[in-house]
Amino acid sequence: MLSAIAINKIFATFQKLNPKPETELKYVNPYTLLVAVVLSAQATDVGVNRATEKLFRVANNPGAMVKLGLAGITQYVRTINFFNAKAKNIFNLSKILLAEHGGEVPRAREALEKLPGVGRKTANVVLNVAWGEPTMAVDTHIFRVSNRTGLAPGDTPREVEDGLLAHIPKKYINHAHHWLILHGRYTCTARAPKCATCPIFTWCQWPEKIPAKMAQEAKKKT
Numbered sequence: 001m002l003s004a005i006a007i008n009k010i011f012a013t014f015q016k017l018n019p020k021p022e023t024e025l026k027y028v029n030p031y032t033l034l035v036a037v038v039l040s041a042q043a044t045d046v047g048v049n050r051a052t053e054k055l056f057r058v059a060n061n062p063g064a065m066v067k068l069g070l071a072g073i074t075q076y077v078r079t080i081n082f083f084n085a086k087a088k089n090i091f092n093l094s095k096i097l098l099a100e101h102g103g104e105v106p107r108a109r110e111a112l113e114k115l116p117g118v119g120r121k122t123a124n125v126v127l128n129v130a131w132g133e134p135t136m137a138v139d140t141h142i143f144r145v146s147n148r149t150g151l152a153p154g155d156t157p158r159e160v161e162d163g164l165l166a167h168i169p170k171k172y173i174n175h176a177h178h179w180l181i182l183h184g185r186y187t188c189t190a191r192a193p194k195c196a197t198c199p200i201f202t203w204c205q206w207p208e209k210i211p212a213k214m215a216q217e218a219k220k221k222t
Helices: 004-017 030-040 045-058 062-077 083-100 109-113 120-131 140-149 157-167 173-186 212-221
Strands: none
Touching: 004 173, 030 045, 030 062, 030 083, 030 120, 045 062, 062 083, 109 120, 120 157, 120 173, 140 157, 140 173, 157 173
């Protein structure tokens, strides 16, 4: 586990490099954000954005989505992994939003997690991105980064989530989710992580990271 000083320096570095990180999913309101996140499970943001660009032109609210129908939704999302199940979840959650929430996305975690296709991770994303709640959606990238670096080691996503929320300084918590996802997606990758150009290399505790001397020499060349 990293020290409080090291954790603070890591997030100060992230903030300096990217003061206002944002999700790479495209959305126009809390509802379309919810739909995009549901679609993003085991799929790339690029692939989801390609599908939702056309879908959201015809349905960017629960009423329009229900009117589009299950078959209609399926046609727009068929390029995404598990599209049949995801289309069904989007159709059903839209009906529930209309029937139980006045067509609005609930801001309470418990209500979000009762929607089809919405688990803790999806709820955390919506709460953080749509309303700035201090949540941590632990996906594969955040799980990997947290364990490798020593930020919040854990055997399960929930353990990592609790560790991050407990140790990340409050002044950084609202953007921490995006900083860690982007770091895992583009620098601390699953295969061939870019340790040589990693901005938080100094504090990383991963025993397999490349030697510091090599990293420093590589940075001089960039």
